Amino acid sequence: MRNQPSFARSGSAPSVSPAARCAGIRPALFYTMFAGLLVANALTATGFLLAPDISRLYNGQTEQVIEAYEDRIAQLRVEVDRLHSRSFAQAGDINLQLQELSQQQEVLVEQHQLVQVLVDKAGELGIDTAALPSVAPSDDLAEGRPTVSSGNDNIDATAQALDQMMGETQTAMTAISEAATARTNGIVSELSGIGIAVDLPAGDMDGMGGPLLPPQDGQPDQPLVDDANAVMTALIRYKAARDTLNGAPVHMPLSGQFRQSSGFGNRTDPFSGGRAFHAGLDFAAPNGSLVSAAADGVVTFVGTMSGYGNVVEVTHASGLVTRYGHLSGFLSTVGQAVRTGTPIAKVGSTGRSTGPHLHFEVRRNNAAIDPSNFLKAGKRLLALLG
Structure with missing residues (x-):
């Protein structure tokens, strides 16, 4: 046990x-x-x-x-x-893509600023252009947050948005250049038809140079600079054409209620009843209606002339002289610089006249020429230039 x-x-x-x-x-x-x-x-x-x-x-x-x-x-x-x-x-690939997008956006910002200058210049000359796309600061991309005005966060969408905006800036420049060129050609054509030459700048704005060197790989081309220079040249030419147009008497010297009562050329004289030459156009209008300068120029005569009554004459840069007769009063003085549309006198019935009206003449080399050709050209140019 x-x-x-x-x-x-x-x-x-x-x-x-x-x-x-x-x-x-x-x-x-x-x-x-x-x-x-x-x-x-x-x-x-x-x-x-x-x-x-x-x-x-x-x-x-x-x-x-x-x-x-x-x-x-x-x-x-x-x-x-x-x-x-x-x-x-x-x-690493994403960072590389972001860096590329950042660089591309910086270029776009520079392009946008350059094109905006051209748009502003075109606006000063009366050429309306569509608003350019806005560009976000490149810091957003550098920090890994690709952001553009479209609000895309995806890299591919961002790259597409950048390409689209670069295309829009190119379209804006093309539109400006085409509009300026078309208007310049229209002005030159119309003014040439009435005997006014337009002095356009030729090659004095295209100065370039430097030694001839072979192209280098990796160096950027300068298509934007070339395009911008082409647009600026078009705007400069358009401004020269506009300056010439401003001095061409193609604008109606009256506004409001009036009608043409007599044309240029031979007519039945209202006093004698016989055939007589009429050196200008008559526009019937209420007494005291304002008479305006038909173009930029300098007042070179204020006074009376036989048959014309009270007269004002304006000399223009093209050498043409416009004469305004039968006046009831003067609103300008000799030596005064006037712009298109500046009031210079009032409609009256002084001199050889049957009633209140404005006698309007255009003279070259002291000889009267048909004013209707100038006013018709002015109407066409008004439609072209808006």
């Missing part, structure tokens, strides 16, 4: 079987490897991949399972490293 307890004590050690020991180790090993999978950011995929191995682990194939886990963990690490490398490469 005494040996029985010692047998019990000695037999107590083998009471924990090897299977029980393995059962105590297996959960720790499992959770350790599971935590490693969490670090690798592949918990779900790895769980699916390792499901057969877990089953084999419970079947007692411990060493084979551990080796399989180590192999798979190594493979996962390689895959993660590869993905990280790809991500870094993509980030």
